[in-house]
Amino acid sequence: MLGRIVNGHQQWLCRELSDFGYAVARQVAVADTAADITQAVREALGRADVVLTTGGLGPTSDDITRDEVARLLGRKLFEHAPSLANIERFFAARKRSMPASTRVQAIVPGGALVLANGHGTAPGLAMEVNPNPFRPGGMASWLIMLPGPPRELQPMFLEQVMPLLRKRFPLDAPFASVTLRTIGVGESILEERIAPHLRPLVTEGLEIGYCARTGDVDVRLSGSGPEAARLVAEAERVVREQVGGHIYGTGDELPESVLVRLLTERRQTLALAESCTGGAVANRITDVPGASVVLVAGVVAYSNAAKESLLGVNPDSLSSHGAVSEQVAREMAEGARKRAGADFALAVTGIAGPGGGTPAKPVGTVFIALATAAGTKVINPFNPVDRPTFKYVTTQQAFELLRRELLGL
Amino acid sequence: MLGRIVNGHQQWLCRELSDFGYAVARQVAVADTAADITQAVREALGRADVVLTTGGLGPTSDDITRDEVARLLGRKLFEHAPSLANIERFFAARKRSMPASTRVQAIVPGGALVLANGHGTAPGLAMEVNPNPFRPGGMASWLIMLPGPPRELQPMFLEQVMPLLRKRFPLDAPFASVTLRTIGVGESILEERIAPHLRPLVTEGLEIGYCARTGDVDVRLSGSGPEAARLVAEAERVVREQVGGHIYGTGDELPESVLVRLLTERRQTLALAESCTGGAVANRITDVPGASVVLVAGVVAYSNAAKESLLGVNPDSLSSHGAVSEQVAREMAEGARKRAGADFALAVTGIAGPGGGTPAKPVGTVFIALATAAGTKVINPFNPVDRPTFKYVTTQQAFELLRRELLGL
Numbered sequence: 090m091l092g093r094i095v096n097g098h099q100q101w102l103c104r105e106l107s108d109f110g111y112a113v114a115r116q117v118a119v120a121d122t123a124a125d126i127t128q129a130v131r132e133a134l135g136r137a138d139v140v141l142t143t144g145g146l147g148p149t150s151d152d153i154t155r156d157e158v159a160r161l162l163g164r165k166l167f168e169h170a171p172s173l174a175n176i177e178r179f180f181a182a183r184k185r186s187m188p189a190s191t192r193v194q195a196i197v198p199g200g201a202l203v204l205a206n207g208h209g210t211a212p213g214l215a216m217e218v219n220p221n222p223f224r225p226g227g228m229a230s231w232l233i234m235l236p237g238p239p240r241e242l243q244p245m246f247l248e249q250v251m252p253l254l255r256k257r258f259p260l261d262a263p264f265a266s267v268t269l270r271t272i273g274v275g276e277s278i279l280e281e282r283i284a285p286h287l288r289p290l291v292t293e294g295l296e297i298g299y300c301a302r303t304g305d306v307d308v309r310l311s312g313s314g315p316e317a318a319r320l321v322a323e324a325e326r327v328v329r330e331q332v333g334g335h336i337y338g339t340g341d342e343l344p345e346s347v348l349v350r351l352l353t354e355r356r357q358t359l360a361l362a363e364s365c366t367g368g369a370v371a372n373r374i375t376d377v378p379g380a381s382v383v384l385v386a387g388v389v390a391y392s393n394a395a396k397e398s399l400l401g402v403n404p405d406s407l408s409s410h411g412a413v414s415e416q417v418a419r420e421m422a423e424g425a426r427k428r429a430g431a432d433f434a435l436a437v438t439g440i441a442g443p444g445g446g447t448p449a450k451p452v453g454t455v456f457i458a459l460a461t462a463a464g465t466k467v468i469n470p471f472n473p474v475d476r477p478t479f480k481y482v483t484t485q486q487a488f489e490l491l492r493r494e495l496l497g498l
Numbered sequence: 499m500l501g502r503i504v505n506g507h508q509q510w511l512c513r514e515l516s517d518f519g520y521a522v523a524r525q526v527a528v529a530d531t532a533a534d535i536t537q538a539v540r541e542a543l544g545r546a547d548v549v550l551t552t553g554g555l556g557p558t559s560d561d562i563t564r565d566e567v568a569r570l571l572g573r574k575l576f577e578h579a580p581s582l583a584n585i586e587r588f589f590a591a592r593k594r595s596m597p598a599s600t601r602v603q604a605i606v607p608g609g610a611l612v613l614a615n616g617h618g619t620a621p622g623l624a625m626e627v628n629p630n631p632f633r634p635g636g637m638a639s640w641l642i643m644l645p646g647p648p649r650e651l652q653p654m655f656l657e658q659v660m661p662l663l664r665k666r667f668p669l670d671a672p673f674a675s676v677t678l679r680t681i682g683v684g685e686s687i688l689e690e691r692i693a694p695h696l697r698p699l700v701t702e703g704l705e706i707g708y709c710a711r712t713g714d715v716d717v718r719l720s721g722s723g724p725e726a727a728r729l730v731a732e733a734e735r736v737v738r739e740q741v742g743g744h745i746y747g748t749g750d751e752l753p754e755s756v757l758v759r760l761l762t763e764r765r766q767t768l769a770l771a772e773s774c775t776g777g778a779v780a781n782r783i784t785d786v787p788g789a790s791v792v793l794v795a796g797v798v799a800y801s802n803a804a805k806e807s808l809l810g811v812n813p814d815s816l817s818s819h820g821a822v823s824e825q826v827a828r829e830m831a832e833g834a835r836k837r838a839g840a841d842f843a844l845a846v847t848g849i850a851g852p853g854g855g856t857p858a859k860p861v862g863t864v865f866i867a868l869a870t871a872a873g874t875k876v877i878n879p880f881n882p883v884d885r886p887t888f889k890y891v892t893t894q895q896a897f898e899l900l901r902r903e904l905l906g907l
Contacts, residue, residue: 092513094711095506096525099505104502107499113500113529114529116527120523125523129524148689149686149689361798367789374776375850381801384798386800388795388797389770389780395838399795474649476785476787
């Protein structure tokens with residue numbers, strides 16, 4: 090509630106749930122106070138078949154979710170011996186003494202299924218609330234409480250919570266969905282190009298959702314019922330016919346994972362030479378497991394001296410064209426490709442801002458070069474946005490330049 | 499609701515609001531359906547003095563927030579000529595034709611203050627709901643609707659919404675807060691070390707909050723009332739006495755911004771040599787405006803060949819110790835420092851996983867070296883976590899190694 094942390098759990102959990110076919114009705118975040126937690130859990134139990142909570146199970150004094158939920162549901166708390174043993178093992182394995190405050194995490198409400206925490210100390214809890222005093226007719230709900238740290242929550246959810254949900258809450262009807270990830274076309278234009286062609290399928294029950302970021306838009310096609318799979322498959326075919334060249338991937342695929350896959354399949358390699366993106370291209374490529382097979386080397390050459398010594402850029406090019414120029418981008422890419430012995434090299438030089446702009450080369454100016462065995466291409470987009478957005482958008486454009494080259498688009 | 503996007507708005511808005519002294523009572527996210535939007539806005543108007551909504555003002559068919567809110571409040575919609583002119587200007591400036599669907603964004607409810615959008619097409623809207631039919635006694639609330647894209651929302655909020663809130667909702671009592679950002683000490687240990695000393699201030703009204711990430715913990719000290727500033731200042735002094743060496747910054751400061759500031763003040767420079775972090779260290783440093791003054795160059799040397807050619811690592815060291823070794827980390831740092839002519843160089847080599855581990859060097863093994871004029875230090879943490887966490891934690895450790903060197907800790 091203080092804005093110190095991004096709520097990545099809501100995103101992650103919603104994606105896992107909606108990809109399986111469950112509808113997430115609401116996401117709520119409240120402060121760590123007894124009144125706020127109790128009110129939010131009570132309202133959620135009044136609305137939904139399943140309520141998931143995250144966080145508030147830890148050892149510090151503001152971790153009160155377990156106690157407040159037990160009070161709300163009128164359940165006694167007791168110490169759960171296997172959970173205490175797990176906490177003791179956790180500290181012993183790390184050769185650290187166990188702080189006394191940590192023991193509270195082994196306290197669980199009566200009647201709860203205890204979800205073992207393989208990556209931390211606080212166990213998760215799953216409780217059937219039946220009868221459910223907050224729902225019309227006392228209709229049962231499940232309340233599932235998960236620990237806050239992502240690397241504890243995520244495996245616990247996938248290995249223990251999803252099997253429980255699938256068993257207790259099988260889908261009413263077949264569900265199908267696909268997310269097509271597009272780049273290089275705005276949300277309005279995209280809808281104008283695909284929506285008229287999808288209209289017949291929409292009347293049959295197809296649902297279309299758009300999610301726009303800066304410079305890329307997801308199109309999610311989904312449906313429920315006996316015809317769901319056919320509807321979604323036909324809709325995907327229609328969208329690919331209309332805007333196929335803009336679709337870089339499906340589902341969770343990222344441009345960088347697509348590139349690592351394509352290069353790995355072709356046994357080709359990549360080198361990078363970055364100025365204004367400052368390592369963002371390399372960082373995203375190396376986020377992909379297996380990137381080491383395709384990425385030979387990257388150079389972050391902010392200074393002119395580094396451009397000369399690490400990439401072999403001609404000092405005359407720097408003085409006559411300036412560091413932010415088509416010529417220097419070209420030489421950075423060609424230098425990186427040659428020195429690393431790679432099949433391809435991407436180079437980026439530009440003005441990320443907020444400082445450094447001039448009337449001739451304002452903030453947002455950027456040159457992206459792609460060196461290949463056949464020659465070097467340079468594009469010159471204009472990204473007059475804030476510094477983080479500049480780095481993101483420019484990185485996307487560099488990835489798209491290489492994707493189009495690899496696919497001959 | 500589908501988990502395709504992280505809700506960064508909630509974080510950003512909460513931070514802006516709470517740093518000023520406003521209490522955020524609840525964060526809610528719902529699907530783009532009329533029923534869900536209407537229910538969420540109605541409930542929020544029943545609870546709060548101010549309700550902020552984000553998104554749903556765009557041109558596509560799922561952007562229905564404006565229409566649904568007008569219906570809920572019984573307000574007529576009309577086309578707002580200055581907003582239409584702004585949309586036309588927006589497309590003209592980009593030499594793009596204006597899609598017909600875009601015009602709907604100039605439609606606004608009667609009685610709304612229209613917030614001009616300097617960075618996009620949909621204007622924001624601010625409405626006093628008075629009397630407020632959803633609140634006991636009809637007590638007035640403000641409903642403020644903001645566009646979804648961050649680079650439209652953020653300037654609109656800072657330049658137009660905050661001045662409105664400060665004028666309409668001045669604070670009841672002085673408010674003070676400080677966030678101390680710590681690294682290298684766990685949440686439990688941190689609380690054990692500081693809480694006993696803060697107890698007298700807590701009885702006077704001091705509030706303490708902890709926010710733990712992986713390897714770093716924020717401590718927020720706040721208070722309200724005539725004594726707020728004194729309480730918070732005394733609490734900060736106490737915490738600094740107990741764990742001062744672990745505090746790398748305050749407020750929104752990041753380790754990378756602290757390093758750029760320290761190096762800039764000292765007119766010293768940095769070079770980087772990264773293997774397993776794959777550009778993450780460079781990327782974070784160059785996220786900081788002004789980083790170009792301190793960062794001379796960075797090298798991402800995944801392959802042994804790149805370690806030799808770009809950093810001058812001895813082939814014998816690679817073959818006898820392996821790429822992930824103290825000796826190679828040392829040579830990477832010394833090579834980067836020498837070749838870049840920098841005052842300091844950080845080097846990282848390790849096994850991020852999921853593949854590549856061996857019994858002797860399992861996934862999570864890492865060596866971080868810092869080369870200085872006085873010699874080279876190497877640390878050998880063990881970070882057996884998933885790949886993104888590994889990159890984050892290792893980067894934090896590298897930054898902390900340099901911070902301690904710069905401050906003589």
